[in-house]
Amino acid sequence: MYLKTTSYTKLTLKCRIFFVYLDMQNTPSFSIKESISELKSLRLKQPSLTKQKRVDCLLYLKMAKFNTRQDLADYLGVHIRTQERWLVIYQEEGIDSMLTNKPKNKASKIITQQVHDGLKARVNSPEAPLLGYWDAQRWVEEEFGVKVKYHWLRAYMIKRFKTKLKTPRKNHIKKDEQAVAAFLKTT
Numbered sequence: 298m299y300l301k302t303t304s305y306t307k308l309t310l311k312c313r314i315f316f317v318y319l320d321m322q323n324t325p326s327f328s329i330k331e332s333i334s335e336l337k338s339l340r341l342k343q344p345s346l347t348k349q350k351r352v353d354c355l356l357y358l359k360m361a362k363f364n365t366r367q368d369l370a371d372y373l374g375v376h377i378r379t380q381e382r383w384l385v386i387y388q389e390e391g392i393d394s395m396l397t398n399k400p401k402n403k404a405s406k407i408i409t410q411q412v413h414d415g416l417k418a419r420v421n422s423p424e425a426p427l428l429g430y431w432d433a434q435r436w437v438e439e440e441f442g443v444k445v446k447y448h449w450l451r452a453y454m455i456k457r458f459k460t461k462l463k464t465p466r467k468n469h470i471k472k473d474e475q476a477v478a479a480f481l482k483t484t
Contacts, residue, residue: 329387331355331392333356340356343396407443409443416454419433420458423470429462430462434450
């Protein structure tokens with residue numbers, strides 16, 4: 298890449314500081330394909346400030362407005378590493394990929410598909426429902442031998458199963474539906 302790294306070895310290992318800088322006067326090892334006018338029009342079309350900052354980063358690099366990468370990052374209000382990630386995405390995948398937000402849905406390492414299916418069956422079961430998130434935590438540990446923190450399991454169940462602590466009054470399992478319908482007709 299076009300980054301230059303220097304380190305001061307006179308400092309102790311704990312205090313060693315690595316300075317990373319970019320000389321903006323030198324041309325970067327990759328070229329920005331879009332013209333300045335295209336980048337300006339693209340910036341106006343962006344719906345969010347973060348996407349505008351990404352286009353601004355390319356625009357200011359193309360115009361060579363700043364002397365150092367740190368100055369550009371300070372102007373944009375982002376960290377140098379964030380700016381570097383944007384440029385790597387641009388270089389590898391193009392501007393369209395740089396301006397799209399990719400979903401970060403990773404498969405859970407703790408809640409496997411088997412645990413998920415068991416929780417789903419237990420949440421929707423009228424015969425043996427879970428009494429709360431603490432009960433779900435205990436049940437997962439007993440059934441699958443997986444220790445899950447309470448708050449993590451609670452967030453998982455709210456997100457995946459739309460659970461909540463407040464529930465309506467429970468119906469009896471052996472309730473006669475015809476008797477309920479007859480009662481509602483008379484009232």
